[in-house]
Amino acid sequence: MKNLKRLKPIVLPKHYEIDYIHSYGQDSPFFPGLARKKLLGTKCRKCGYKYATPRMSCMQCGSDCEWMEVPHEGRIHSWTKCYYGSEAFLDETPYFLVLVEFDGMDTLFLSRLKGVKDEKKVQIGMPVKAVFAKKPEYQITDVWFEIRR
Amino acid sequence: MRPVYVVSGGVSRFAKSRKELTFQGMAKEAFRYAMNDCPKLSLEHIDGSVTSYFSDHFLGQLKAGAMVQDYLGLVPKPSKRVEGGGATGGLCFQAAYEAVASGRMDICAALGWETMSHVNTWKGNEFIALASDTNFDYPLGGFYTGYYAMMVMRHMHEFGTTEEQMAKVSVKNHANALHNPYAQKHLKINVQDVLNSPMVAYPLKRLDICLMSDGAACVILASEKFAKKFGKKLVRISGIGAGTDAMRMADRPHGKVPLLPHESPSDYRNLKYPGVHSFRAGRMAAIEAYRMAGIKNPLRDLSFVELHDAYTSSEIQTYEDLGLCEYGEGGMFIDSGASALGGTCPVNPSGGLLACGHPVGATGLMQAVFALWQLQGTIAKHFGNSKLQISNAQRGLIHSHAGTGTYVTVSVMEKA
Numbered sequence: 001m002k003n004l005k006r007l008k009p010i011v012l013p014k015h016y017e018i019d020y021i022h023s024y025g026q027d028s029p030f031f032p033g034l035a036r037k038k039l040l041g042t043k044c045r046k047c048g049y050k051y052a053t054p055r056m057s058c059m060q061c062g063s064d065c066e067w068m069e070v071p072h073e074g075r076i077h078s079w080t081k082c083y084y085g086s087e088a089f090l091d092e093t094p095y096f097l098v099l100v101e102f103d104g105m106d107t108l109f110l111s112r113l114k115g116v117k118d119e120k121k122v123q124i125g126m127p128v129k130a131v132f133a134k135k136p137e138y139q140i141t142d143v144w145f146e147i148r149r
Numbered sequence: 150m151r152p153v154y155v156v157s158g159g160v161s162r163f164a165k166s167r168k169e170l171t172f173q174g175m176a177k178e179a180f181r182y183a184m185n186d187c188p189k190l191s192l193e194h195i196d197g198s199v200t201s202y203f204s205d206h207f208l209g210q211l212k213a214g215a216m217v218q219d220y221l222g223l224v225p226k227p228s229k230r231v232e233g234g235g236a237t238g239g240l241c242f243q244a245a246y247e248a249v250a251s252g253r254m255d256i257c258a259a260l261g262w263e264t265m266s267h268v269n270t271w272k273g274n275e276f277i278a279l280a281s282d283t284n285f286d287y288p289l290g291g292f293y294t295g296y297y298a299m300m301v302m303r304h305m306h307e308f309g310t311t312e313e314q315m316a317k318v319s320v321k322n323h324a325n326a327l328h329n330p331y332a333q334k335h336l337k338i339n340v341q342d343v344l345n346s347p348m349v350a351y352p353l354k355r356l357d358i359c360l361m362s363d364g365a366a367c368v369i370l371a372s373e374k375f376a377k378k379f380g381k382k383l384v385r386i387s388g389i390g391a392g393t394d395a396m397r398m399a400d401r402p403h404g405k406v407p408l409l410p411h412e413s414p415s416d417y418r419n420l421k422y423p424g425v426h427s428f429r430a431g432r433m434a435a436i437e438a439y440r441m442a443g444i445k446n447p448l449r450d451l452s453f454v455e456l457h458d459a460y461t462s463s464e465i466q467t468y469e470d471l472g473l474c475e476y477g478e479g480g481m482f483i484d485s486g487a488s489a490l491g492g493t494c495p496v497n498p499s500g501g502l503l504a505c506g507h508p509v510g511a512t513g514l515m516q517a518v519f520a521l522w523q524l525q526g527t528i529a530k531h532f533g534n535s536k537l538q539i540s541n542a543q544r545g546l547i548h549s550h551a552g553t554g555t556y557v558t559v560s561v562m563e564k565a
Contacts (some may be wrong), residue, residue, distance in 0.1 A: 077303070080351050105403075
């Protein structure tokens, strides 16, 4: 007993894995929208608030929203260059995240900024445009933005 | 609602890894300290508890709160677990307050912990990133340092905040922590050290970012009758406030600032708020807490603040949300020295999350313990030195913040 108590804590690896059955539910139309090179947002039926990132329920007044098309061209509202990330994304670093603002929309859209390597070449206010994946996977990554010249 | 007092507190030693203790062991370490510091109080006097920890993922152990309840000998008394991201500890504190203020309990223990060392750093970041929209944000490689980086980029764009100003926050908090034996990191650094540290997500560098920790903290709250019976150097909770905002930064509105009593609309004529540069949830929490505590001018009325500096940028942004300075002047505020240990309103005299560490479920309660000791004037007793004791501290504020500003709690404590 005395010897057992003197041992260092026992530390060993433990593995766990999950496969989800995921549904996009009421947000589903957004994803085949990307496959058809459409950027879909939503608009509140009651107060008219326009969401560049879709939500079927309005944050301002609580009413239901309906689908609308978002312009493909916008501007950088904010951005960062990720040198590190979640473990699942480390092999993609460095990558740029961008918040895009659009004329006529009340909210922003978070996405990747591609086609640029040097953070000195990126600035808030620069014009950007949506680019769609040729092989859609029905994920948010089926669309990204590149600097518009 | 009847008055509620903070009777005692305890903090376990925050460390990168405490392999010699399970979460139950760490919770007991903090609980035992709090109980020992209040010798007349014993286990049977406690009516119930609220537990707090953020992520089941770190251990793969669900219902850990129930396990701590039985480990400490609090069964079969009432308990529940509270979760709210980084604000978990602050929400736990407020839930325990409600249990006593409502008359449901006379003495309630608030217990929080987190064990983050059981996964590697980047897996830990991945778990924390799951506290963002997993359909629209997380799959982009969104992670917390990235989100906060985008928020400070906008703050810099709107207001001219600089990387040097952010670095000064890290220097200040690390310097304070040198005198805090509970802090995880005791690092002597200067502005250049921060600026030279590795870039994680532009412009946030390693020394702009708090640490993952194993740690636990505990406060015991009591009604007036029992506070007077068991406690000494009484401290009362005089203000409670909380706020929320959209999970997705992209959804934050661009509207008007909810004003504090000492502000006027002309202060912010052209500002679109909160956008991604400020935390509306924090402002709402401050409004509610200040109203309850009768605070009309926070910079004048508060002796110190322990706020949620998960990032140096968050501290600068939070100065503004709390009304210590106007929106946009957070950078100037750190430059002025007002938030330094000897300044008009010391912020994070303990060293904050940047230097003490951020075991998520414990942090909000750790702040309450340090604030209690400041107001009791007992810092020297608990820290072994009086360097961080604010002289004649009358009233302090603790602030706990979740997500990218999705839940924020503000609680005000004062010498009774």
